[in-house]
Amino acid sequence: MRPPITSPSRSPLTFREIEAEAERIALEKKFDRENETIVEFAERLGGAVRVLSRPSVEELESGSLIVRAPKDFVIYLSPTTGVLRDNFTVAHELGHYFLHTGSPPGTVPLIIGRYGSNPVEQQANRFAAGLLMPRGDFITTAQRTNNNCPILAGRFGVSLAAVDARLRSLGMISE
Numbered sequence: 001m002r003p004p005i006t007s008p009s010r011s012p013l014t015f016r017e018i019e020a021e022a023e024r025i026a027l028e029k030k031f032d033r034e035n036e037t038i039v040e041f042a043e044r045l046g047g048a049v050r051v052l053s054r055p056s057v058e059e060l061e062s063g064s065l066i067v068r069a070p071k072d073f074v075i076y077l078s079p080t081t082g083v084l085r086d087n088f089t090v091a092h093e094l095g096h097y098f099l100h101t102g103s104p105p106g107t108v109p110l111i112i113g114r115y116g117s118n119p120v121e122q123q124a125n126r127f128a129a130g131l132l133m134p135r136g137d138f139i140t141t142a143q144r145t146n147n148n149c150p151i152l153a154g155r156f157g158v159s160l161a162a163v164d165a166r167l168r169s170l171g172m173i174s175e
Contacts, residue, residue, distance in 0.1 A: 008100035008110060010119050015169075018099065018123055019130030025098060026131055033157070038090045038132065046071025046106075047097070049090055051079050064113070065093040070106035073097055084159040088128050095127025096120075126169070132158055133166050142172055 013021060025031075031041045039049045067073040075093040077086050093112070100120060102108035133156045145151045152163045167173045 008096065008108075008112065008120055011099040011123055013099070013123075015123070015126045018095075018126045019135060021098070022095070022127045022130030023134050026134070031131070033132070038087050038094075038157075042075060042090050042094060045094070045097075047073045047075055047094075049075045049077065051077045053079060064089070065096050066111050067097060067101050067106050068109050070104050073106060082159075084153065084157060084162075087132060087157050088159060088162045091128035091131045092124045094131065095124035099123055099127060125165070129162070129166050129169065132156055133162070135170070138166060139170060139172070142167060142170075147172060 011018065026033075029041070029045065036044075042049055064076050065073065066076075075090055077089055081089070096112045098105050100108075100112075100123075101110060133152075138152070138156065141155055142152060147167055149160050149163045149167075152167075153160050156163070158166075164173075
């Protein structure tokens with residue numbers, strides 16, 4: 001049985017704490033960005049990552065994350081996005097899994113909808129940024145490259161938009 005689409009509760013953590021939590025989880029779960037893709041990491045955590053093939057309107061409007069139980073979740077990706085965008089999406093959905101499904105993660109079954117920009121979505125974005133572009137490593141690399149977005153995108157396996165958002169959130173470029 002599919003859990004209902006749910007508006008999860010906002011985590012009480014600050015954005016900085018969420019990023020630190022993502023880095024802590026990466027360390028604890030031994031996520032090595034150099035030797036493991038984010039998809040492989042999600043699968044190692046008990047999830048499945050699926051690309052919707054020729055999705056129907058119903059599928060596109062259904063959830064992008066379905067959590068049934070701890071270590072039992074599915075992340076759905078759009079067939080129209082590229083791997084760099086998908087990397088961030090997977091990390092974003094892992095943010096929901098770790099921040100919004102109880103403790104231990106997955107104890108609160110839910111379906112996270114595909115669209116939105118509410119505080120819960122912003123938290124998942126910050127988790128994804130912390131997981132894929134850890135603060136210290138990102139700042140050091142950005143300074144060495146003079147904030148060169150294409151180099152940063154390649155180094156961290158994310159889109160140019162994700163790099164731009166990370167630079168802005170760290171105050172390294174102005175709005």
